[in-house]
Amino acid sequence: MISRQSATPLYQQIEQYIVHEITAGTLAAHSRLSSEREMMKQWEVSRITVRQALNDLVLRGYLYSVPGKGFFVASKQEQPNEFAALLSFSEVAHAHKQVPNSRVLKAHVIPAPASLAHQLQVPPGTEIVELERLRYLDGQPVGIQSNWLPHSLCREILNNDFSTASLYSLLREQYGYQLTQGRMTISARLATEQEADLLALPRPGVVLTVDQITYNDQQLPLEVSLGLFHPQRYPLSVIQGQQSRL
Structure with missing residues (x-):
């Protein structure tokens, strides 16, 4: 899923994986992503790495966050224009x-x-x-x-x-x-x-x-x-x- 031998930073690999899941339709609009703790365990990375990937995807328009509830997939209309x-x-x-x-x-x-x-x-x-x-x-x-x-x-x-x-x-x-x-x-x-x-x-x-x-x-x-x-x-x-x- 992600490779520590790749020259691409881990947070970017996580971003690429999530974007692929969104564009492939595996993650539907307004569906909730796994928690940061679950992602840390899934990819064996630090919270900083997970948070960097998620924050970047918010800035890029793929995700939005709800305080206290987590990160969600933006609708197609809200995604990068x-x-x-x-x-x-x-x-x-x-x-x-x-x-x-x-x-x-x-x-x-x-x-x-x-x-x-x-x-x-x-x-x-x-x-x-x-x-x-x-x-x-x-x-x-x-x-x-x-x-x-x-x-x-x-x-x-x-x-x-x-x-x-x-x-x-x-x-x-x-x-x-x-x-x-x-x-x-x-x-x-x-x-x-x-x-x-x-x-x-x-x-x-x-x-x-x-x-x-x-x-x-x-x-x-x-x-x-x-x-x-x-x-x-x-x-x-x-x-x-x-x-x-x-």
């Missing part, structure tokens, strides 16, 4: 019982241009991974997502099949990074002809834009991303709250 820093596209889709997939548009290593080098805090010309995907939910295109990461921090990451793989899950589970903070800017602009074609937008089409820098537990930039989203198929509702432990 469309977009949250540090949640992957796949996690949000599964929370809504939608099927995510992607068409890879770019996946290669490039020299960092000055603007990206500045954001990633590396010298210009440093090798960075560039990943661009057309994102689908239930077969409909909803977004174009581009990600840039220092190649030295994620060697061989492009060996994965990003038509289905989650970048954030790989960074956490395969490379052992803790994604602790995301600085996000949301705006809107007219879509280019190519963007409108990919997203099946009417002309003139508008896209919602999300620029984000994601930091690790050393407060160093790990990834820069740009998301362009269909405003009707993927309206952005941001989950607020302290997410430093996600």
Whole structure:
């Protein structure tokens, strides 16, 4: 169920297990979770570890707490809405019982241009991974997502099949990074002809834009991303709250 040999922290493994049980329907809306003491015994972990996992899931919108009674599963309408820093596209889709997939548009290593080098805090010309995907939910295109990461921090990451793989899950589970903070800017602009074609937008089409820098537990930039989203198929509702432990 959880592994002490995994690079993923125990509290995150517990979170992933509970989210899976919720999205699979094993834990129904408004059902009560086991007590903290029962979870401590089940997973052989400390109360701090259990409490960290539960509190994070409250902040992420999967659970709510009732003083004196415990933690309960939030209804589907209360669960993560469309977009949250540090949640992957796949996690949000599964929370809504939608099927995510992607068409890879770019996946290669490039020299960092000055603007990206500045954001990633590396010298210009440093090798960075560039990943661009057309994102689908239930077969409909909803977004174009581009990600840039220092190649030295994620060697061989492009060996994965990003038509289905989650970048954030790989960074956490395969490379052992803790994604602790995301600085996000949301705006809107007219879509280019190519963007409108990919997203099946009417002309003139508008896209919602999300620029984000994601930091690790050393407060160093790990990834820069740009998301362009269909405003009707993927309206952005941001989950607020302290997410430093996600």
